Amino acid sequence: MDRFILHADLDCFFASVEMRDKLKLKNKPVIIGADPKEGKGRGVVSTCSYEARKFGLHSAMPISKAYRLCPHGIYLRPNFEKYSQTSKEVMNILSSYTDKFQKVGMDEAYIDVSDICKSFKDVEALANRIKNDIKTQVGITCSIGASITKSIAKIASDENKPDGLCIVPPNEIKAFLAPKNITRVPGIGKKTKIYFYKKGIKKIGDLIDFPLHKLTELFGKSGKWIWKVINGLDKRKVKEFHEGRKSISKERTFYKDTDNFELVLSKVEEINDKIHQKLYEKKISYKTITLKIRFEDFQTYTRSKTIDYPICDKDKSIKIFLDLFQEFAKMDKKIRLIGIKFSNFERTPKIRQETLMKYIYC
């Protein structure tokens, strides 16, 4: 069965954050990077706005050359702390739709939405919802590509930048790829391209009807890889992202805002179960449980309860969650997002001790 994979990539990321924060930068050629020192500066361009790209500027260009091409541009030094915070906000939105989320850089990520979409029509609606979430909640734009594999989704996200959306269903993959340069295939870089160019192959279309054995014979591993990409057979999974943490949380944004309590509870139980599987595996207990709720008007609340000793008990956590939820049960608004977070971790004590603690607590 086909999978549905989205690749989201922020548009001129560092420059977008600066343009978001200073109105006078909007629609101007904004360049983030080294100090140009009126053309004598060393160092390179990190990124630049799409207005600056019209003058030929791009990432990694020497800043002195950028200055020559665009002396009236607005040159700014990067503020990594701000970009890192913005990146987190974007990643939180993306990962709130599904666990099958893989961050691949500060400004790009894949999500596998096969569990929440049944068709490419659903995928389109979801991608627009995500784009809108990022625009309204974070204040910047992104471009999204969607298809049945990671590689096609990635190529597609670059297609209609900025603020683009490009969906490539399986029957359109070959036509979509044919006019593109072979370097658009992820993994085919400057060095590999030389082998292809030597044999007169520049566009993916030049390879489209080659059988696998022919491509492997001519280009070895790269040939085999291109064949897989062209035929929608890149089977790489969207890997879930983990890091050393002080808390574990999951959120779910509903496909449609809802006032159906059963649905909300079932989502909470689902994410609660998943988190507990991990906590049991890693032998971690928690003392604090936090509920997060966002309503259709984007009003967002968090409520926490900290107990006196660590537990790791999925039924108990649901009870606490429901206690915390009481306050919101009578609100006359639909729910957009629900989340649960566990923090204040300790290593799980020995079973007997844990049982004793449960006994005292219950």
Ligand code: TTP
């Ligand atoms: P990219 O996603 O490659 O570029 P971008 O987001 O600026 O532009 P696009 O709209 O084409 O996606 O990189 C993300 C950020 O990483 C970028 O804003 C700045 C930083 N970066 C560098 O500092 N140096 C580089 O050479 C590149 C490519 C990116």
Ligand code: MG
């Ligand atoms: Mg980008």
